[in-house]
Amino acid sequence: MVFKKYFIPRFIQYITVLLIGITMVFIIPRLLPSDPVEHQLNRMTAQGQYLDPAAVEEMRETLQELYGLKGGLFQQYLIYWKRLCTGNLGPSFTQFPTPVIELIKTSLPWTVGLLLVSLMLSWLIGTILGGIKVSFPNSLLTRFMEVFAMGMRPIPYYIMALVLLIVLAFVFPVFPMAGGYSMGAEIGFNFKFLLDLLRHAFLPILSMVMLEIGGWFLQMRNVASNIVEEDYVVYAEASGLPRRKVILHYIMRNALIPQITGLALNLGFIFGGALITEIVFSYPGIGNLLYSAILAGDYNLIMGINIFSIVGVSTAMLVIDLIYPLLDPRVRYQ
Amino acid sequence: MPILEVKELKAYYITEKYGRLYRVKAVDGVSFQVNKDEIYGIAGESGCGKSTLLKAVSGLLKPPLQVLEGEVIYNFGDDVLNILSLKDDKQRRQVRGARISHIPQGSMSVLNPVRRIKKAFQDLIRAHLGSMERSRFEEMVKKHLDALGLDWSIMQAFPHQLSGGMRQRLTIALATILKPDIIFADEPTTALDVVVQRGVVQLIKKIKKEQQNTLIMVTHDLAIHANLCDRLAIMYAGKIVEEADVDVIFNQPQHPYTLMLLKSLPKLGDKSIRVSAPGAPPSLIHTPSGCRFHPRCPEATAHCRRENPELLELEKGHRVACFLKGGC
Ligand SMILES: Nc1ncnc2c1ncn2[C@@H]1O[C@H](COP(=O)(O)OP(=O)(O)O)[C@@H](O)[C@H]1O
Ligand SMILES: [Mg+2]
Numbered sequence: 001m002v003f004k005k006y007f008i009p010r011f012i013q014y015i016t017v018l019l020i021g022i023t024m025v026f027i028i029p030r031l032l033p034s035d036p037v038e039h040q041l042n043r044m045t046a047q048g049q050y051l052d053p054a055a056v057e058e059m060r061e062t063l064q065e066l067y068g069l070k071g072g073l074f075q076q077y078l079i080y081w082k083r084l085c086t087g088n089l090g091p092s093f094t095q096f097p098t099p100v101i102e103l104i105k106t107s108l109p110w111t112v113g114l115l116l117v118s119l120m121l122s123w124l125i126g127t128i129l130g131g132i133k134v135s136f137p138n139s140l141l142t143r144f145m146e147v148f149a150m151g152m153r154p155i156p157y158y159i160m161a162l163v164l165l166i167v168l169a170f171v172f173p174v175f176p177m178a179g180g181y182s183m184g185a186e187i188g189f190n191f192k193f194l195l196d197l198l199r200h201a202f203l204p205i206l207s208m209v210m211l212e213i214g215g216w217f218l219q220m221r222n223v224a225s226n227i228v229e230e231d232y233v234v235y236a237e238a239s240g241l242p243r244r245k246v247i248l249h250y251i252m253r254n255a256l257i258p259q260i261t262g263l264a265l266n267l268g269f270i271f272g273g274a275l276i277t278e279i280v281f282s283y284p285g286i287g288n289l290l291y292s293a294i295l296a297g298d299y300n301l302i303m304g305i306n307i308f309s310i311v312g313v314s315t316a317m318l319v320i321d322l323i324y325p326l327l328d329p330r331v332r333y334q
Numbered sequence: 335m336p337i338l339e340v341k342e343l344k345a346y347y348i349t350e351k352y353g354r355l356y357r358v359k360a361v362d363g364v365s366f367q368v369n370k371d372e373i374y375g376i377a378g379e380s381g382c383g384k385s386t387l388l389k390a391v392s393g394l395l396k397p398p399l400q401v402l403e404g405e406v407i408y409n410f411g412d413d414v415l416n417i418l419s420l421k422d423d424k425q426r427r428q429v430r431g432a433r434i435s436h437i438p439q440g441s442m443s444v445l446n447p448v449r450r451i452k453k454a455f456q457d458l459i460r461a462h463l464g465s466m467e468r469s470r471f472e473e474m475v476k477k478h479l480d481a482l483g484l485d486w487s488i489m490q491a492f493p494h495q496l497s498g499g500m501r502q503r504l505t506i507a508l509a510t511i512l513k514p515d516i517i518f519a520d521e522p523t524t525a526l527d528v529v530v531q532r533g534v535v536q537l538i539k540k541i542k543k544e545q546q547n548t549l550i551m552v553t554h555d556l557a558i559h560a561n562l563c564d565r566l567a568i569m570y571a572g573k574i575v576e577e578a579d580v581d582v583i584f585n586q587p588q589h590p591y592t593l594m595l596l597k598s599l600p601k602l603g604d605k606s607i608r609v610s611a612p613g614a615p616p617s618l619i620h621t622p623s624g625c626r627f628h629p630r631c632p633e634a635t636a637h638c639r640r641e642n643p644e645l646l647e648l649e650k651g652h653r654v655a656c657f658l659k660g661g662c
Binding site for chain 2: 234235238239240241242243250253254257328
């Protein structure tokens with residue numbers, strides 16, 4: 001019953017969103033005036049290679065085949081889905097003929113690692129401090145936190161990131177300037193490499209945590225301070241429940257609902273990469289990959305990354321829908 | 335000895351906006367006594383400070399509400415307690431819910447919407463009796479629910495799954511399960527439809543009789559006071575203006591405000607249009623000079639505009655605050 005009435009409609013919605021999103025990814029590049037095949041052929045001839053027309057024609061065919069640009073639009077669309085289902089996103093244009101999926105596969109772990117850690121850290125710290133702020137409005141720690149959160153907000157992120165980089169990597173070279181790990185480091189699961197990884201990830205993570213912590217803190221504070229005024233909290237106080245109980249089970253329990261939804265949504269955004277962070281710290285993640293793909297007009301790569309983030313965000317939305325009734329019984333599975 | 339004695343209580347909401355201090359004088363020098371086993375009613379237009387009075391009397395002081403003056407003394411027979419002078423908030427919590435309890439307004443969402451009803455009972459009982467075996471807990475709650483005509487199955491429900499009347503019965507069950515000495519009911523029937531209202535009043539009456547607790551009934555609905563209370567206080571703009579036995583209030587009202595309130599009541603067989611109390615209650619931030627009722631009073635004199643009448647005993651058990659009725 002629950003399954004039929006709650007899950008199936010949401011699942012259908014999920015599939016529909018995916019279909020539309022991925023179809024858009026198919027359509028948009030085809031509306032652009034530039035043709036990646038001609039682009040690539042031009043580049044080859046521009047390099048001064050002599051190619052006889054027959055060879056050019058042959059190459060054009062091969063490239064069209066590779067890019068899925070052969071045949072009518074509908075035929076292309078079918079091929080597009082067929083390839084997608086086998087995990088084939090076509091070759092990259094700039095790093096021809098490396099498949100796009102390979103490039104994404106090497107970049108994704110860096111981004112996911114970086115964003116997952118900073119998201120979880122900032123969420124946890126922001127949420128806990130927001131809760132403390134409302135429970136103990138006069139505590140020194142949270143007063144400082146409030147000033148910090150308000151003060152950080154107007155600072156553009158890239159400026160803060162650059163300042164961190166200049167101060168902690170250049171003026172006082174405590175942390176490395178760039179990259180995900182040291183040149184020539186042995187990649188492997190050992191202490192030395194892990195430490196190296198951490199040292200490289202520290203500044204990017206710090207910059208993102210500093211940026212995001214304030215948002216989580218303020219959201220938690222605002223939601224919880226409204227809940228404090230709710231009748232059920234006042235009544236819990238009037239019933240003489242211990243303060244701890246009121247804070248945990250009446251205020252925090254309810255304030256966590258929007259926090260958890262926010263967290264789930266942000267988990268979905270991870271697959272889009274952290275563009276500015278990765279550029280400033282030259283971190284080898286999806287954001288950097290996307291940036292260079294855009295600069296070079298590498299359509300396949302842009303499309304591939306977009307598909308990943310579409311899937312990421314819509315899956316996160318589905319997960320939110322599915323867990324929401326567990327968090328808030330007013331929204332039942334019906 | 336009365337079970338509850340309130341002396342010269344002043345409780346204001348003090349807030350600051352753009353550097354200016356606002357003081358809402360919601361309870362401004364209120365004194366009264368409630369005897370054991372009595373039903374004491376408090377009536378008055380909404381906004382006159384009834385709820386604030388209950389909050390202050392039960393020590394529920396949270397900014398911006400502050401008690402500036404006064405004493406609240408409970409005499410439970412075995413224990414005398416000056417609730418406002420308790421240093422430790424823990425001690426106040428031990429009294430609230432166990433020895434004094436609240437039945438809040440019917441429309442209020444007083445139960446946490448994301449927790450089952452059972453949890454509310456568990457929390458309350460655990461807070462005051464400590465943790466107990468599940469079977470004992472269930473037996474205790476079942477017995478009480480039975481007495482109130484409620485079914486055990488609602489324990490598994492969430493608040494939003496129940497009707498307003500059902501929720502109100504539940505809060506009555508919560509307020510009485512620990513057999514408190516005093517019950518404060520704040521507009522327990524407001525926002526319920528008339529049929530349900532009667533049921534709720536009957537239920538409160540029945541439990542009160544069984545448990546022999548003292549009941550303080552706050553509502554603007556004079557009809558409820560008429561058929562429930564022993565004594566009645568009329569509140570106006572943060573002050574008690576008249577207090578007497580219920581039938582004295584209804585048959586020989588003295589204060590012009592009480593008269594005005596009674597005039598606005600419908601009477602059986604009377605077809606004339608009721609005049610609702612003319613004028614609006616005053617702001618509690620900028621209170622009128624002198625008697626707070628003078629701007630609406632048909633008989634106000636120059637004296638009323640200057641001086642504030644005290645609540646004085648006109649005859650035994652009948653107190654009035656009015657210069658025209660022998661006040662000074
Ligand atoms: N939290 C608050 N802050 C400021 N003023 C308040 C607050 N709560 C109530 N008041 C004011 O106090 C006065 C008395 O309110 P209340 O005790 O709720 O009246 P009643 O219960 O008689 O309707 C009203 O003027 C109301 O506006
Ligand atoms: Mg009220």
